[in-house]
Amino acid sequence: GAVVSQHPSRVICKSGTSVKIECRSLDFQATTMFWYRQFPKKSLMLMATSNEGSKATYEQGVEKDKFLINHASLTLSTLTVTSAHPEDSSFYICSASPPNEQFFGPGTRLTVL
Amino acid sequence: QKEVEQNSGPLSVPEGAIASLNCTYSDRVSQSFFWYRQYSGKSPELIMSIYSNGDKEDGRFTAQLNKASQYVSLLIRDSQPSDSATYLCAVGSDYKLSFGAGTTVTVRA
Numbered sequence: 001g002a003v004v005s006q007h008p009s010r011v012i013c014k015s016g017t018s019v020k021i022e023c024r025s026l027d028f029q030a031t032t033m034f035w036y037r038q039f040p041k042k043s044l045m046l047m048a049t050s051n052e053g054s055k056a057t058y059e060q061g062v063e064k065d066k067f068l069i070n071h072a073s074l075t076l077s078t079l080t081v082t083s084a085h086p087e088d089s090s091f092y093i094c095s096a097s098p099p100n101e102q103f104f105g106p107g108t109r110l111t112v113l
Numbered sequence: 114q115k116e117v118e119q120n121s122g123p124l125s126v127p128e129g130a131i132a133s134l135n136c137t138y139s140d141r142v143s144q145s146f147f148w149y150r151q152y153s154g155k156s157p158e159l160i161m162s163i164y165s166n167g168d169k170e171d172g173r174f175t176a177q178l179n180k181a182s183q184y185v186s187l188l189i190r191d192s193q194p195s196d197s198a199t200y201l202c203a204v205g206s207d208y209k210l211s212f213g214a215g216t217t218v219t220v221r222a
Binding site: 042046 | 157209213
């Protein structure tokens with residue numbers, strides 16, 4: 001299957017700082033990338049859909065000014081958690097989509113102190 | 114709201130047995146259906162996709178789809194301890210996926 005990478009895999013930061021997470025499709029071009037958040041023992045919740053060269057589409061209840069998404073190329077999307085707070089601590093997972101299927105990155109564990 | 118329902122489990126099966134997982138969904142216009150396996154602390158891994166009614170087999174896995182009844186299932190034959198994980202059902206429409214909460218499977222040696 002297709003390979004999607006994420007960086008960093010784990011980050012610990014102080015409250016109030018911003019954290020950038022990168023998602024790359026390594027062996028295919030992804031017109032669309034998705035960002036999910038998963039809390040412990042819960043399922044994946046879609047945060048936003050990112051299309052190359054255009055603004056991201058955010059799901060209801062997700063603050064676009066807090067979770068900044070940039071999809072500058074067909075292989076790279078970034079999620080920036082701005083002014084992070086402890087309640088933002090979660091497992092953030094991106095996926096990239098060739099037609100019909102989504103392949104997930106390995107995830108980024110964010111801990112905000 | 115598009116809902117995807119799964120039994121949370123845990124589902125405990127002996128090694129070598131068949132594990133049967135079920136999933137129902139609410140959006141009748143859903144077009145694509147997936148089963149993902151997720152190990153603790155890891156991201157989901159695609160194991161099966163199915164798009165039309167009937168059965169689809171891939172190795173020890175068989176997915177079954179019934180659009181009229183709005184359910185999709187996954188059978189794992191000859192279960193192995195390495196199959197112990199949480200299995201997520203995902204339903205796609207408009208290029209988005211909606212996930213169930215997952216069924217935790219434990220295969221006892």
